Every structure is written in structure tokens, then in C-alpha cells.
Amino acid sequence: MSRPRILWPTWRLHRTALLTSAGVLLALVGLLVYTGIKIRASYHQLGLDTCGSACGSAQLNAFSEQAQRWGLWTQFLALLPGLLGMFVGAPMLAREYESGTFRFAWTQAVTPRRLLLAKVALLGGALLVATLAFSAFFHWWYTPIAVVKDRLAPWAYHADGVYLAAATLFCFALGLLAGAVLRRTVLAMFVTGAAWVVVFFTDWQLLRPHFATPVLSAAATNGLGHGGQPWVVDSWQVDAAGRRLSDAEWNAVVALHAQDRTWSRADYTTWMLYEPGSRFWAFQTLDAAWLVTLAAAFVLATLWWLRRRPT
Structure with missing residues (x-):
């Protein structure tokens, strides 16, 4: 089967998912x-x-409020890779098994392995191009906000740079493997979406804070000399005796002096562990590397599984 004859049936079978994703x-x-x-x-x-470096805190705070109001919806973009994997990757093989059409598709002149690789290349390539283009729009959108909040900050980070494209390839390949193993479309979609939620929070909370040693600083939570708010990994209060206060102890102190306008926090120091925004592309590269590596591993595992269980 020639390449054009592979392209046409691939488009016919998956055009609904591709057009919906594009829409x-x-x-x-x-x-x-x-x-x-x-x-x-x-x-x-x-x-x-x-105003440049002379911008006042009142200006920055007012803009931060405006940006949050108009951009609050973007936090849900973290779900986008999982959704694309669910609706494009998971049904690709699961639907063939569920309907029984794999018996016809895999007895043509093209081998099952070549057909699968062609579909993965075409659909995965389409998703890659689309998500990279979307991230370029998001980069433009986020550029003014970077004045008050670094690009490394959670949520925005997941739609910027190359993370979204790498995560989409990961979910696409994961859905492909889930469909081959489970052979049920809805079940494969559910597993893909649930797995992405687990992987997303594991990366955010457990992996990424260890990509580089966080910077320790005794400072307020603004700026820290990096052109905006950094990604604060941890923060705590220390009293005059140098003892670290728990969150409950600090909240009790603040509540005790809530009505005291003369109270000064000078006896307490805020310590923070943070990742400066200058590490954005290094973190993006590390995240993309392990996500794409796992995506390739999932595709290879799918090929192995199909060879082991061809019918």
C-alpha cells in the first residue's frame, strides 16, 4: 500500500477526532x-x-488583579493533554477491537506494524504541530503577565513553551497503549484521563521541585530580583529566637494581632524556597525529555503487545 493510500484511510477513520480537537x-x-x-x-x-523598573506596587497590584480576572480560566489548560489523549489516542486501537474491524484492516497489503506506525506518525504529528502553535499563542498572551508573575509559575507553565506538546504526545501514546491492552474505548479513555491527572500532579508536586536546588531567601513574597513573583516551593515564618513556626502557630499570631494596628512583623522573618523564572527553559526541557521518552516507550510497548496478541 502506497503512502497516499495510508493517508486517506487514516484521515477518513480519524477525521472526527482531529477536526474536533482542531475546533x-x-x-x-x-x-x-x-x-x-x-x-x-x-x-x-x-x-x-x-514605567520600566520604576513601576510602583499599586500599579503592579492593580494589573495583577486584572490579569487574574481575565486569565483565571487558563488554569484548566492543564487538562488539555489528557483530553486530547482520551479522544484521539485511546479510541485509535480500542475502537478497532471493539467493532472487530481490525480483522479487515490488518489483512491488507500493509502490515499491522507499518499501519500503526503510519497512524501514530500522522496523528501524533498533527497533535504536535497544533499544540506547539497553541503554545505560541499562549506565550504571546502571557508576555504582559510575566511582569508580575514568572513563566515558571504553576498553571501558566503547563501551557507555555514545549510542555503542552510533550504532554500531549505522552497522553496520546498512553491512550494508544491503553486501547491496545483494554480493547474497550470508554475504559481506555477513562484510564488515560485518570492516569494523566496522577502524572500531572506527581510531576508538579514531586518531580519538578527537584529539577534544580531551590534558592533559599529571607525576603517578602514579591519579586526577589527576578522580574516578578517566582515559583515558591515552600515558605515559613521564623520568630526572633530563630524558631520555625508551624502554619497553625503563625495563623494564631496573626489572628492575635489582627486588631492591633501598631503591631509590626519586624520580629518575624519570612523564609522561602523558590525557583527563579530564569530556569524556565531548563525545566521545560527536562519535563519534555521524560514525557517524550515515555511516549516513545508506550508506542514500542504497543507494538510489542500487538505482536504478542495480534487478535
Whole structure:
């Protein structure tokens, strides 16, 4: 079977998933453009485009509130790789097994292995191009916000750079393997989505804080000399005697002096472990490396599984 004859049936079988995915991404791009224009208007009205390093805290706080109001929805973009894996990757083999059409598809002139690799290359390539383009729009959208919040900050990090594309390939390959093993479309979709939620939070909470040694600083929670708020991994309060207070102890201290306008926090020091925004691309590269490596491993595992259980 020639290459064009592989392209056409692949498009016919998966066009609904691809067109739906493209439609969702285009709708999200429309939201980015709309809210991005609003955020840039606020950025200009507050004078942040001209004040440079002389921008006051009142200007920065006002802009931060505006950006949060218009950009709160973007935190749900972390679910996008899982959804694409569920609706594009998981049904690719599961639906063939469920309907029994694999018996016909795999008895043609092209071998099952070659057919699968062609589909993976075509669909995975389409998802890669689409998510990289979407991340480029998101990078434009986030550029003004980077004045008050670093690109390494959670949620925004997951739609910027190359993370979204790498995570989408991971979920696509995971869905492919789940469909081959489980042979049930809905079950494979559920497993793919649930697995992505677990992997996402494991990466965010357990893996990424150890990509590089966090910086320790005794400072307020603003700036720290990196052009915005960093990703704070941990923070705590220390009293005048040098004893670290628990969250409950610190909340009790604040509550005790809530009505005392003369109370000063000078006797307490805020210590923070944080990752500066200058590490953004290094972290993106590390995340993309292990996600793409696992995606390749899932594709190889799928090929092995199909050879072991061809029917």
C-alpha cells in the first residue's frame, strides 16, 4: 500500500477526532486573543509599558488583579493533554477491537506494524504541530503577565513553551497503549484521563521541585530580583529566637494581632524556597525529555503487545 493510500484511510477513520480537537484549540485561541487584548489594554492604561523598573506596587497590584480576572480560566489548560489523549489516542486501537474491524484492516497489503506506525506518525504529528502553535499563542498572551508573575509559575507553565506538546504526545501514546491492552474505548479513555491527572500532579508536586536546588531567601513574597513573583516551593515564618513556626502557630499570631494596628512583623522573618523564572527553559526541557521518552516507550510497548496478541 502506497503512502497516499495510508493517508486517506487514516484521515477518513480519524477525521472526527482531529477536526474536533482542531475546533477546540481554535476556540481556545479565540479566548486567548480576546482576553489577551483586554490584558494588554490594562497593561497600557496602568502605564506598565513605560514605567520600566520604576513601576510602583499599586500599579503592579492593580494589573495583577486584572490579569487574574481575565486569565483565571487558563488554569484548566492543564487538562488539555489528557483530553486530547482520551479522544484521539485511546479510541485509535480500542475502537478497532471493539467493532472487530481490525480483522479487515490488518489483512491488507500493509502490515499491522507499518499501519500503526503510519497512524501514530500522522496523528501524533498533527497533535504536535497544533499544540506547539497553541503554545505560541499562549506565550504571546502571557508576555504582559510575566511582569508580575514568572513563566515558571504553576498553571501558566503547563501551557507555555514545549510542555503542552510533550504532554500531549505522552497522553496520546498512553491512550494508544491503553486501547491496545483494554480493547474497550470508554475504559481506555477513562484510564488515560485518570492516569494523566496522577502524572500531572506527581510531576508538579514531586518531580519538578527537584529539577534544580531551590534558592533559599529571607525576603517578602514579591519579586526577589527576578522580574516578578517566582515559583515558591515552600515558605515559613521564623520568630526572633530563630524558631520555625508551624502554619497553625503563625495563623494564631496573626489572628492575635489582627486588631492591633501598631503591631509590626519586624520580629518575624519570612523564609522561602523558590525557583527563579530564569530556569524556565531548563525545566521545560527536562519535563519534555521524560514525557517524550515515555511516549516513545508506550508506542514500542504497543507494538510489542500487538505482536504478542495480534487478535
